[in-house]
Amino acid sequence: MPSLSWLQKYRPQKLPFRRHVTRASVALIYRGPRSRDGELFFIQRARRDGDPWSGDMAFPGGRLERSDTSSRHTAMRETLEETGLDLFRQGEYQARLSDLLTRHHSRWSPMVVTPHVFAWQGDHRVSLNHEAQQGIWIPLDYLSNPAHRSTLQIRTPVGKMTFPCCRYQGYCIWGLSYSMLQEFLRKRGAG
Template identity: 65%
Template sequence: MATKRWVSSLRPKKLPLRRRLTRASVALIYRQAQDGGTELLFIQRARREGDPWSGDMAFPGGRLQPEDATTRAAAERETLEETGVDLIRHGRFRARLSDLVTRHHSRWRPMVVTPYVYEWQGPQSVSLNHEVQRVVWVPLAYLAAEENQSRLPWRTPLGTLNMPCCRYEGYCIWGLSYSMLQELLRLELQHSLDASVI
């Protein structure tokens, strides 16, 4: 999937005021499947009262803490805490994707989320903490297929929005995770096109 050429062509958007806002980061982790394809790791968040994203599909990650030297370090630490997946030992860092803006869970304050892409080369076992209900590996080809794209009604104070999403075996990938996924898929498509003309 990812090559030096694919990584070197990436120019992620970095928000100019990101260092003045609360920071968070996530890890997009892919691996080679037994059928030769590529799979992407998602977590399903544990269901918790008061959490607006309770039960949602997401990528592992969380907020930058004082002990984190960088947002990438935060993504690695949070992934290990949430899933037992050790990206430092068994992950190969591939790329940084574009910053996205969301809000804190409990208040309407902006938070910048930075996604990092890793290739997983370790064991299949996971160790989930209380924040994660399960881990799901989804084929990248399925995520990219147009027939698997859908809409999710999302109620807001201003009315209902039909948000783009991808549904997989009863799961629904939408929101920030869907946006990150789309950037990853665009990069993979461009890499495939570049490779076809070499």
């Protein structure tokens, strides 16, 4: 069983107004025998017209629904729907990471995203739905190596912007996913 005991002591930043805006939640899914070497699971979002994050690398997740009992439940439900990975039965909950502020997909209103970390104890089978075009496990030693960090330029209505990213076999992890990844790696290194 993976040991992520260093996460048990972590106290994430929680945005005080999170209950008053649209909320979403994602799952950082870890597999491996030890916390020092293992892999994290990412999806490549399906390419869709009008989706500003079409084709981007991400952690599985989505918006909270009224039927969800918590943001953790949302991450688990959305992961099952998008990937077939059943965190209810084959995931061991580890910890919550800090809330992140972003915007709602279809409008400029604020949205808070809460990441949750799980240790995966199931098999390697993935069953993607229409929201994901690829599922991939990426080694933590690769993700934590500074040599694989880069930048990504994006055209925006206000001009070109440059963002930090991590590149892996033609994939590019940037934006919120990159921020969550960096928080996870910082805490892993300090643990």
